[in-house]
């Protein structure tokens with residue numbers, strides 16, 4: 001595994017390996033000293049073209065627990081105002097000695113572009129690109145679901161998959177990178193997925209996806225899902241006529257108190273609720289649901305660090321890349337000795 | 349009047365038929381037959397080559413004035429000549445926009461100075477391509493550039509009243525409105541064809557209906573006011589159906605397809621490489637096959653390259669940031685040979701119709717698109733159909749490096765191009781420009797133009 005760009009091209013073996021590694025990382029996080037020396041001397045750059053404090057600090061915590069040096073780079077530029085080009089930014093980071101670039105970008109495909117353009121040699125981790133994918137979010141969701149499923153089945157989590165698990169993903173599928181990454185990964189792991197949304201928030205062309213489509217959340221809940229993943233919905237979508245009002249959306253597709261009670265009525269004692277955050281309480285999820293014992297929201301956050309540790313570890317702990325890079329670099333850009341990766345201090 | 353010499357082209361298969369000799373003297377074809385003799389004429393051995401009427405492009409972006417970093421009239425027409433074209437229509441979306449007699453005359457004069465191909469400026473339909481009020485279409489028609497094709501290409505004339513008026517108004521000087529059919533509201537932020545691939549890639553879709561609904565409206569408007577409509581770069585199967593229906597009803601509509609839409613599909617977008625970003629977007633296999641069928645049966649009249657060069661930084665970026673467009677002048681012949689001729693859908697006579705006779709007729713170019721016979725203007729392209737070559741954008745004459753065919757092996761090579769009897773291309777390489785200063789003669793102007801450069 002050279003990069004982590006999407007879950008669509010992630011094999012089942014690689015997915016299970018990441019999840020199993022994440023279990024080991026989770027054990028580290030439970031210790032008093034939450035740090036491993038695995039990536040000492042390696043540099044991880046968080047390159048964020050879009051604000052996301054939650055995701056950035058999760059990657060930052062993951063890298064630091066593996067003893068990597070971390071550079072946070074908040075790039076200017078948006079779909080409206082153009083900043084420095086992705087190419088120039090990437091090459092700057094390469095010159096600084098980045099071993100991995102964790103990229104968050106508002107444009108779909110930017111991480112693929114970074115990984116395949118030949119601009120840099122570093123490992124690229126997609127931390128969410130436009131409405132395309134968010135593979136580490138899907139991995140942390142799968143990690144959370146796998147623990148739930150193992151507990152339901154009375155087994156240990158490591159080495160298992162999600163065979164037979166029924167999962168409903170509810171909300172703005174059209175604009176959700178999480179929904180896409182989740183679908184591919186959950187299917188790879190053997191789960192059955194139902195997408196639930198108003199027709200306006202499902203992409204044209206979804207018919208080929210390996211999932212069931214439903215416009216009716218109550219009907220989907222009656223089919224006894226083992227987990228319900230609620231997606232964030234931006235209230236502003238109603239201005240583009242995706243739905244008439246926040247109130248109508250909430251009534252038809254929100255996980256409200258009535259639906260929380262319905263899980264009990266259906267006798268679904270083990271069914272859990274997930275949300276990638278940040279939540280719009282009162283829109284797609286009620287406070288009672290978000291704070292109920294069924295809610296996995298905080299476990300998801302905690303598991304996010306373990307999964308990102310696993311991804312960085314597997315991408316970077318293989319054969320050392322710094323030797324190869326120091327051979328290719330011109331002397332004035334490599335202050336460190338051959339075989340030693342530049343650190344944050346000397347790579348300014 | 350002419351400084352061009354005499355050329356005897358020996359043994360070319362004329363428009364793909366039997367081999368014959370072509371005698372070119374003083375800018376005209378003066379003889380076609382077997383074993384022609386001409387003392388003093390330069391003899392070209394054309395054994396194995398096909399002689400075609402010089403290709404005419406209805407849709408070229410030459411970028412000058414304003415974006416000389418992307419292309420100039422000089423570099424764009426060098427590319428045209430190498431691609432076998434003897435005339436190109438320069439689209440109006442320059443800076444300033446070609447919406448006045450002054451700008452179209454400037455572009456026209458630049459074409460004459462360059463001398464690599466006849467440059468016919470396209471006039472903007474609306475001032476600044478803003479879609480709000482008509483540009484001075486009459487002044488452009490009456491100018492030295494004698495504009496007959498009007499287009500806001502890049503933008504759609506979406507206001508139905510404005511489109512109706514434009515269609516009506518150009519009847520006064522036998523003009524045609526070339527529409528870039530794209531319903532603007534349905535394509536806000538659009539990045540690629542809307543369908544199975546865009547759903548997976550998470551990109552805002554450019555639905556086929558945004559093209560088809562405008563074409564449907566426009567053919568009905570053209571029927572209502574009995575005027576000429578030309579549809580630029582048709583890209584969907586549904587558009588072909590609508591145009592076929594309109595032609596059956598006798599509506600004066602003509603249509604164009606680009607070489608890239610005859611071959612490439614949105615599957616290529618999975619790479620997120622912006623070299624495949626174009627407007628209208630690459631569609632699906634089903635659309636490609638419908639476009640080929642429509643071109644073969646005459647529903648689609650012409651090939652238009654939509655040659656759209658961009659500087660490298662406009663493509664070396666994220667997909668969403670990248671400019672739309674592909675180069676096309678130097679690959680058009682080969683791509684059409686591959687997709688249409690080698691697939692058995694058309695022959696070389698059809699090729700001559702869709703790349704020369706019809707575009708010349710739509711653009712009202714008197715001296716282009718004529719049959720290869722005695723008396724015709726000597727605008728001739730010699731092609732080696734058996735040659736194969738690998739596309740290398742860095743080796744092209746256009747400034748643009750944004751060829752979607754880079755690295756592909758293509759059939760067919762332009763060996764020579766004659767513009768008004770003068771070889772602008774010989775042995776597959778640029779020769780010398782037509783130096784008479786009247787490369788725009790075909791506009792029907794009196795010949796007393798000043799000599800340029």
Ligand SMILES: [Zn+2]
Pocket residue numbers: 501502503528580581627628
């Ligand atoms: Zn156009």
